[in-house]
Amino acid sequence: MNIKKIDKRTDPAVRHLRRMRDGEDPDRIFCEGFRLVEELLKSGWDPVEAFATPETADRARQLFARHGAPELPLRLLAAPIMDFVSGVDSAPGVIVVARKRYAAGGSKGMPLILVLHGLQLPQNVGAILRSAEAAGVSEVWTTKTTANPFSPKAIRGSSGSVFRLPVHSHNTLADVAKDLKSRGVVVVAANQVGAISYERVEWTAPTALVVGSEGAGFTGTDASLFDQTIRIPMAGSVESLNVANAASICLFEAARQRRAVLEKGRA
Numbered sequence: 001m002n003i004k005k006i007d008k009r010t011d012p013a014v015r016h017l018r019r020m021r022d023g024e025d026p027d028r029i030f031c032e033g034f035r036l037v038e039e040l041l042k043s044g045w046d047p048v049e050a051f052a053t054p055e056t057a058d059r060a061r062q063l064f065a066r067h068g069a070p071e072l073p074l075r076l077l078a079a080p081i082m083d084f085v086s087g088v089d090s091a092p093g094v095i096v097v098a099r100k101r102y103a104a105g106g107s108k109g110m111p112l113i114l115v116l117h118g119l120q121l122p123q124n125v126g127a128i129l130r131s132a133e134a135a136g137v138s139e140v141w142t143t144k145t146t147a148n149p150f151s152p153k154a155i156r157g158s159s160g161s162v163f164r165l166p167v168h169s170h171n172t173l174a175d176v177a178k179d180l181k182s183r184g185v186v187v188v189a190a191n192q193v194g195a196i197s198y199e200r201v202e203w204t205a206p207t208a209l210v211v212g213s214e215g216a217g218f219t220g221t222d223a224s225l226f227d228q229t230i231r232i233p234m235a236g237s238v239e240s241l242n243v244a245n246a247a248s249i250c251l252f253e254a255a256r257q258r259r260a261v262l263e264k265g266r267a
Contacts, residue, residue, distance in 0.1 A: 005054065007078035017051065017085045020097050021152060027100050029150045032092035034063060039160025040098060041067035049097040050074045053082050056093035063094070072096075087152045100150065103139070103166035110206050111138040112254055113185060117173050117222075118213035119243060122147040126157020127244035128211070133161035135251035136258070140167045141176055141208070173210075177225035180208050187227045190250055191217050192240050194231030201230055203254035204261050211247045 020030040052060040064072045114137045170176045189210040212218045
């Protein structure tokens with residue numbers, strides 16, 4: 001079959017892809033690169049459009065067939081157009097636009113919820129999501145001031161974890177705190193001057209960890225919303241950790257405590 005190749009920047013498909021890449025359609029996500037597209041397909045997302053270069057088209061078709069999407073329409077982009085559309089330095093070879101999947105209602109049992117508030121760097125958001133999946137987080141909640149967790153940079157930073165975690169968007173931190181407390185969830189915020197050390201939290205209870213802006217942290221008004229504030233003790237002259245590192249330390253302490261309870265129950 002002869003498929004017309006898109007080789008001009010003025011083609012409407014190019015403008016469309018740039019819009020998807022820049023998050024201008026809240027109901028679609030832009031995923032690029034064979035590894036991340038495979039993670040998206042394996043995670044059950046619904047791809048609606050696919051693009052490859054003539055050199056990578058066969059590999060793309062094989063990938064789609066292997067993961068149950070053999071009929072996914074594939075359009076060809078000339079290599080320079082793929083470079084122009086892409087958000088990465090080296091051509092990704094394949095781009096998929098997928099229908100955004102909205103997370104269902106709250107987790108049951110003893111949820112461990114992660115709240116991202118005011119994070120500006122999508123790379124940090126993605127890195128935190130990767131740690132969240134590894135630590136067994138039940139849900140991720142974001143406020144309106146947080147970078148889009150489904151942006152291409154955040155997707156890359158998460159290594160595909162964003163496709164497997166329930167992610168809920170909220171308006172303000174006050175809305176989040178009110179919702180969590182109505183569900184009996186303890187709201188714990190991590191900052192440099194927290195009242196207690198992070199390992200002293202009873203992470204085996206229904207708990208939400210709130211991490212804030214890389215620079216600004218939390219305001220006084222924010223602080224009134226939390227049940228507890230925690231800190232990570234540090235040696236030397238280090239004042240703070242990258243927010244992704246700090247979140248990981250707290251989440252894996254929660255995972256350790258929860259694993260210990262499970263192992264005790266099996267004994």
